[in-house]
Amino acid sequence: MAEQQPHSAVDEENVNSSDSETPPENSRRCVQLQLPDHTAAYYDRTELTRATEPITCDSNLVENVCSNYIIVKNILSHLPWQEKLLCKHVCSTWNSAIHALKKEQLNPADFVIDLQLSAIKNGIKFIKSSNFPTEPLVVFTFLNTAAMEFTSKCMSLLPHPCNPPCEKEHSMLDWVQQEVCAPKNCMLIVRASHLSYLPLLKSPTFGKSITYDLMFRGLYPTISGLYIPTIPDVKYQVINIKSNSDLEKAFYYEVREESKDNIFKGVIVYVTEKYLLHSVEDFHYLNYFREVQPDIPYALGGCIVEDSIYDKNDIKLNIDCVNTGDYFVSENLISIGIFSVPKSIINTEGEKCSFDMYSLVIESTDWHKTKIQKVINEFANRVPQFEHSVVLKLSCVGRDKRHEMEQSYFRAAFPNTPLIGCYGNGEIGINHPARLVVEEPPSRKRQRRDPAPQLGIVYSYSTVFVYIGWGKITSS
Template identity: 60%
Template sequence: MSDNSVDGIEIEDGSADISDSESSSNDDPGPVTCVKLPLAENIAAYVNKIELIRDIDPIECNRSLIENVMNNYVIVKKIISTLPWQEKLLCKHVCQTWHSAVLALQKEQLGPADFVIDLQIASIKNGVKYKVSGLYYTEPLVVFTFTNTPAGFGVTNRCLELVPSPCDPPCEMEHCLIDYVHRETTAPKDCMLTVRASYLSYMPLPQSITYKHTLTQRMFRRSYPFIGGIYIPTIPDVQFHVINIQTNTDMQKEYFEVIKNIAQNRIFKGVLIYVTEKFLLHSEIEECSYLNYFKDVQPDIPYALGGCIVEDTMCEQSNIVPLVDCRNEGNYFVSENLITIGMFTVPKDPNATDQGHKINFEMYSLVLESSDWTKAKIQKTINEFSKKVPRFEHSVVLKLSCVGRDKKHELEEDLFRAEFPNSRLVGCFGNGELGLNHPARPVDEAPPSKRHRHDPGPEFGLIYSYSTVFVYFGWGKMTSS
């Protein structure tokens, strides 16, 4: 982050000095109403199955040329490959040739992307910019979004200030930034999992236009409003499942029965757990022993697992309407979620996959315990993990860490990036971590090193303190071991 800043607002491109109160409508919303963003009119017409009549002048073209282009698979595929995934939804219904081209591209355009809205780097002149490392070419499997703002999920900005503007022409209203991100990444699909935590991790690839927004140790000095995340495209045969538990009485129906049903036909590759602070106040379940149920239904197949205690989660599109309502009422949106669990699975039956188009997908997890405190120990642990994990054509990393690891987080990220240089990294900091080592870590013969101050002792099952959990996702062609 640049040192050229005034009151926390970085000055870019020679723009005038602007204070926090002048740079954003968040602090002084005034009488402006926050409104829910609609879908683009062509996408809305597609979803609602209605005819869209546009008042446009058609371009006169050679009829024979149009037919040749529309029926030439190679040309069609090349043209469609440049479109975002929402537009591809419509292209599938043009004709059989276009439908085949879209299906082929879904198996080829499998790259992830990261995105950011950084309100530290913002000004009236340049606008509040939504930056993305690349186009979303393929329908999303899941979009992980992290926000650190003290105002919860309800950060808003005037439409005129948002770049690119979500409305054409820009309206006079405000929009929730989470709603903005949802429409740009996943709408009309509902697959965005949003986490609110006090502090975040965000480390794009060095060549990306989003890299300048990498979060550093300065984030602990002052928490600037920040939204960042990672987009993972649909991967053939991979499914993402979400469980939201809002009361302890829901545990049997919403958790155990769901896991049992999924396990009948699918294999768990990885599990993500976000426990909200409300769960700690209401829980009558001893620690997180319920998570051992994954081992019960899948005793012989290892899986990755990572999680942490966060402030809140949101993973349903229907939450955005009450979020907007809360903003207009001057309140902060708070979900009822106690636990949010995300699960990645693949089919058990190998014959269910066309082996000629099989896409590799694996997840691994590493726990840096509180005893992994020195630079040498951290580096040794990450290096050992790196030697056991294959490299893939596409990969991303979630980092779930304890705030109490102080200045270790930059060191850990740099060392992990050195071993996995092509993996985007995002995540958050919490007040307790959950994880397991997959592949398993070797048991040291020497006695454990001295634990960090204030550490209550050894981990309890899957629960750790003063730790960091890395969850690695890899898919596509394997490039090395």
């Protein structure tokens, strides 16, 4: 497999790498995508006047169709969530239909951009397992270093992000943001050397699964992601730490305020390599979740990655760096994604959309395949399986061939759960529910070199699974 360069798939003769300033708009090789006019007008609350010719049709038929709740709901169910934002203001019938669809269309979706050489020659496709029918709660996006600065001509991107296609190039990150999230800012992007991606077997994206062997055989640019829709009664927020002083100003204050009215269900932590791991004390701040919520367990998973991006402005800065030939690195030290539910819904009667999160740490001592399978099966037997679910896999590269084994066993235990994640340089996690403690006789046979000590929530040579489930419980 040929290795691809982490820049454009087209001619780069217009790039002046020695220019440290942002070039003029007309000389830029890569331009940022803009929202469609009608979406931008709605988002900015401005009036939009367009020269359009009305379609001539029977007014009585239009009235009957547009006022029939069942017909309207069926038609609107096929629209992307951005269009639903506008349609809900048409009339009370449409508004009711869209609110009903928001509670019904709760399926997750995964997506991938195939940047292998064969795909580039035939057009770069944005492949998704299903549509994004509901406003996203969060979009987890993973990419390797080669994909960070990858751009391509608008005409080569399928579907074309511009209508009609423009003559400029676009960033792959910007394209993902436009296809899935825009105008909402809810995408947490992680850059890591190697990725994990295992869609469901019958999914349109399954053929683009990223295996351990494939990833290490050729470092071609790779982007994959996971969309989680807005779930009733579930809140998601991100705390970005850009300096040590932000821990006191942002982290402790936000967690303390959030804990007053909400219960934490799960925490996802991405620590960038700029935040060096000197000792376990560097992560003592994560114990604050346990301090404000001592009697209620929660899931925790994370790892040390190359970089993380949450702000849309970082995508613009990345595009500017592409045009000037500079290498982009965000200022983020730590990105923390927090899932919570209101305390008011606990112990209340009535039909609610259930939601919960669980986490499993497969430690460095869990090295033999029978032990790995046993640990995963025990976890699967102790947590409920939901109608809708996803799992994040955050693992150490040093576990070698056990990556495929772990994914295979997890898929067997959770056959309807798409998996995505990355390989880091240190793992963070807790076992929720707590793992069963079984004393085993010592073995004289050395399976691998002695692991580093496991201290608190920080691990090495380990794998952390974070299972996120919502909707009806199918088995328990």
